[in-house]
Amino acid sequence: MLYASTDPATKRAQFRERLASGELLRVPGAFNPLSARLIQDKGFDGVYISGAVISADLGLPDIGLTTLTEVAGRSQQISRMTDLPSLVDADTGFGEPMNVARTVQTLEDAGVSGLHIEDQVNPKRCGHLDGKAVVDTDTALKRIRAAVDARRDPNLLIMARTDIRAVDGLDAAMDRAKQLVDAGADAIFPEAMKDLGEFEAMRNAVDVPILANMTEFGKSELFTTTQLSNIGVNIVIYPVTLLRSAxxxxxxxxxxxxxxxxxxxxxxxxxxxxxxxxxxxxxxxxxxxxxxxxxxxxxxx
Ligand SMILES: C[C@](O)(C(=O)O)[C@H](CC(=O)O)C(=O)O
Ligand SMILES: [Mg+2]
Known part of the structure; x- marks a missing residue:
């Protein structure tokens, strides 16, 4: 009745445990709190809270128009409805490193289990579109250090997303991923990987969990859970899939x-x-x- 009974700290601890197991966690995007219930009912492992979905829900394109308040509000509504861990898309962190710190604490208070911060310039755009630009390494690392220092629950998963693959290629993406891990990132979201071989290369480049984004009509083929788990991917998201279906x-x-x-x-x-x-x-x-x-x-x- 009402909201889920598992509290945010427990969900975060459970998320960490599941990730440590090395199995592939399947995490569809909830387009509203009710769909988070459905995701749990169907036996999935987590709920993704997509920036693209929050913007589309408001009738807006995903170009950095949504505010931290809007994302945190939706994150709270969705997270409290499920016993599953939730992973929220925090875009670029909504500003400078100090804003990133505030973003982390605000989303932590909203009850999420993890969040990802990306290295795109502001205003960001969908990671599967052309013409993206990324910030320099120093700025990217500052965002992650600020995020890691700001969390109060050490189990809150800070994931670094890098969009550099589409700009400077796979080698640059692997270099940046390693640096993001050194800066304290708990996990890596390599955006817009071209094929399975690229995911595999990224898997071997870092020793933290990695995420595969199986968004439709994007730059990556839609790989199966077997293909992804065979190469050691830890989380697969289907970010906009339920919204597109609905x-x-x-x-x-x-x-x-x-x-x-x-x-x-x-x-x-x-x-x-x-x-x-x-x-x-x-x-x-x-x-x-x-x-x-x-x-x-x-x-x-
Ligand atoms: C994962 C993503 O960041 C999202 O907001 O859901 C988007 C998804 C999409 O636009 O298809 C992305 O940039 O890949
Ligand atoms: Mg997004």
Whole structure:
């Protein structure tokens, strides 16, 4: 009932343990708190909170328009709804290294288990688009040192994302990743790797967990969990996947109403009322207050 029962410190400790196991953790992006429930219900290992999704949700492109307050608010709403660890996209950290420090403490207070800070210049853009620019090494390392020093819970995972692959190539990406680890990064998110061989090279370049971003319509092929776990990738994110699926379904429904004058042809694809209520744990509100609960599955199909 209401929110998840696992507190943020426990989730962070569990996330660290799972990562240390070396197994591949599957982490889809939640586009709202309810979808975080679904991700947990389907047996996934964590919930990703995507900057691209938060912007798109507001009807905005992912070009650094969202504020720390907006990202922290959404992070709290999503994180508290699940017992799974949550990993949030903190973009460039919302400013200079001192802003990065404040970002880390604010997101820690929001209950996330980890966050990633990237080395793009401000304003950032989607990592799979052309024309990106990255900051110099000194600035990139300062962001990570500031992030690491700012956390109060040592289990809060500080992940460094580098976007340098698309700008200066794989060797530059491996060099930067090593430096980011030396600066204190707990994990590496190598953005826009071209193929599996590049992920493997990155895997061998650093001895901390690495993340693979399986975003659709981007620069990386969509590798399977078997392919990724075989080369030792630790986390796979599907950042915008559920939003794209839900929006695709919404378009088809609107088209059906336009074409047929009724949504009847797509009702079979919809989540049923019963399933929604199951996810909402409607029934347990009954024991709290029977005057509120009046739903039984019997009357619905
Ligand atoms: C992972 C990512 O940073 C995100 O915000 O979800 C994006 C995803 C996307 O735009 O497809 C990214 O830059 O890869
Ligand atoms: Mg992003």
């Amino acid at each position: 929006m695709g379904a919404a378009e088809r429904t609107l088209d059906a109403i336009n074409a047929d004058g009724t949504q009847q042809s797509v009702v079979g694809e919809m989540q049923t009322r019963a399933r929604l209520y199951e996810l909402l744990d409607y029934e347990s509100y009954n024991s709290f207050d029977s005057s509120v609960f009046n739903f039984t599955l019997d009357n619905h199909f």
